[in-house]
Amino acid sequence: MRTPEGRPLRVLLVDDDPLVRMGLRTMLGGLPDLVVVGEADDGAEVSDLVTTTRPDVVLMDLKMPGTDGITATARLRDHPDAPAVIVLTTYDADDQVLQALRAGAAGYVLKHTPPADIVDAVRRAAAGEPVLSPTVLAGLIQHVTTPDGERREARELLGALTERERAIANAIARGLTNREIAAELYLSTATVKAHLTRLMAKLDVANRTQVAVLLHAAE
Incomplete structure (x- = not known):
């Protein structure tokens, strides 16, 4: 998959383990539609690297x-032309994963995920498509209790949506792509x-996962 301009997708690797970065660089660098444009071993470097x-x-280590x-992801929310962030983690039930999703990450992949699935996640994130299945998301949320204040705020925000927007939001939460939503609601993409x-x-969210x-x- 290439960008609309026909260039390869540009990927930045952020992980403090040089072996992990080397593995990702080797895996992604061998594909014609992907190019690794930079690496960092500390989240403090991310904002400047995104600019350059x-x-x-x-691909962001937690x-x-x-x-x-999490902090590095949150800092990118207001960045001009902010890239999609996929967090890398060792555990799929980590509370920090949900915090990263709330901070603006588009999804996450486990570090032992098969290479083909990591590549697919990168391509899907770049296209603005779901990176995280609703089943996995629901499982994560079960590990964290939503405070009453956050629940009320979420309900107030959702209350501002039109009926059509709420239907689309519900479809997004079910993991549907734009094409699938269009077919279900009899709309154009x-x-x-x-x-x-x-x-x-x-x-006031940055992506579909949020x-x-x-x-x-809000539930």
Whole structure:
């Protein structure tokens, strides 16, 4: 998969383990539609590297001795042309994964995930498609109790959506792609994208995964 401009997808690797970075660089570097444009071993370096290397996707380790992946991900939310962030983790039931998703990550992959699945996640994140299945997301959320204040805030935000926007938000939480949502709601894909842009602005979220997190938080 290439960008609309026809160039390879640009990937930034952030992990304090040089062996992990080497493995990812070797795996991604051998593909014609992907290129590794930079590496960092500390989240503190990410913002500046994003400015200089302009990645489409950041593969972000969660636990680093300096600035952690959650903090680094949150700092990218207001970055111009912010890339999609996929967090790397060892455990799929880690509370920090959910915190990273709330901070703006598009999804996560386990470090022992098969290479083909990691590549697929990078391509899907770059395309703005779901990286995290709703089943996995629901399982994560079960490990963290949503405070009443956050639940009320989530419900207030969702209350500002139109009926059509709420239907699209619910479909996103079920893991549907824009094309699948368009077919289900008898809309064009362009119309779905327009509704999605508006509802994300109303909810003040950066990506589809955060829409799903917000819906689950309101339950």
